[in-house]
Amino acid sequence: MLEVSEIVLALDQAIAEIRKLNPKIQVVLTVSPVRYFAFGIEENTLSKSLLFVAIQQLRQLRPDLYYFPAYEIVMDELRDYRFFAEDMLHPNHQATRYVWEILQETLIDPAHRKIMADVEEINRAFQHKPRNPNSQAHQAFLAKYTAKMQELQSRFPEFQF
Numbered sequence: 001m002l003e004v005s006e007i008v009l010a011l012d013q014a015i016a017e018i019r020k021l022n023p024k025i026q027v028v029l030t031v032s033p034v035r036y037f038a039f040g041i042e043e044n045t046l047s048k049s050l051l052f053v054a055i056q057q058l059r060q061l062r063p064d065l066y067y068f069p070a071y072e073i074v075m076d077e078l079r080d081y082r083f084f085a086e087d088m089l090h091p092n093h094q095a096t097r098y099v100w101e102i103l104q105e106t107l108i109d110p111a112h113r114k115i116m117a118d119v120e121e122i123n124r125a126f127q128h129k130p131r132n133p134n135s136q137a138h139q140a141f142l143a144k145y146t147a148k149m150q151e152l153q154s155r156f157p158e159f160q161f
Contacts, residue, residue: 001043001046001047001050002050003050004050004053004054004057007050007051007054008054008057008058008061011029011054011058012058012061012062015027015062015065026064026066027062027064027065027066028065028066028067028068028107029055029058029059029065029066029067029068030067030068030069030070030071031048031051031052031055031070031071032070032071033070033071033073033074033075033091033095033099034089034090034091035088035089035090036089037089048071055067066107068103068106068107070099070103073098073099073102074091074095074099077098078091078095078098082094083095083098104116115152115156118148118152119152119159121145121148122145122148122149122152122161123161125141125144125145126145126161128141149161
């Protein structure tokens with residue numbers, strides 16, 4: 001429960017340090033939709049409110065910051081409890097996936113989303129547990145995804161699978 005000015009100062013300093021390492025970095029701020037009831041319902045609401053005010057003030061100082069409304073999406077669009085885990089505090093997989101899809105559509109270039117999908121497909125393929133690892137079908141499967149992986153690594157040498 002920091003003061004708004006303390007939150008703004010801490011985030012501003014963190015962003016300044018990050019930008020020393022990468023001046024071109026784009027910063028996205030958000031407020032977690034996870035409810036934190038360890039200190040009570042009222043304190044959770046107050047804490048989130050302070051964060052919203054701090055983000056607003058920080059964006060006035062640094063207009064190049066972007067705010068992604070993860071909290072609002074979960075609390076307003078997905079307000080039904082079927083989108084929460086059994087503890088009723090954490091968004092479930094369906095809610096998380098929904099927010100992730102909106103974030104991608106909003107913030108990530110379509111060409112980069114295609115690359116991300118390719119990487120996800122390759123990772124899923126290599127996590128596959130074959131019934132018969134020595135079969136020709138599985139060897140062809142491995143060859144196919146090894147070729148896809150090598151093609152991506154040739155385009156993006158920094159990728160490590």
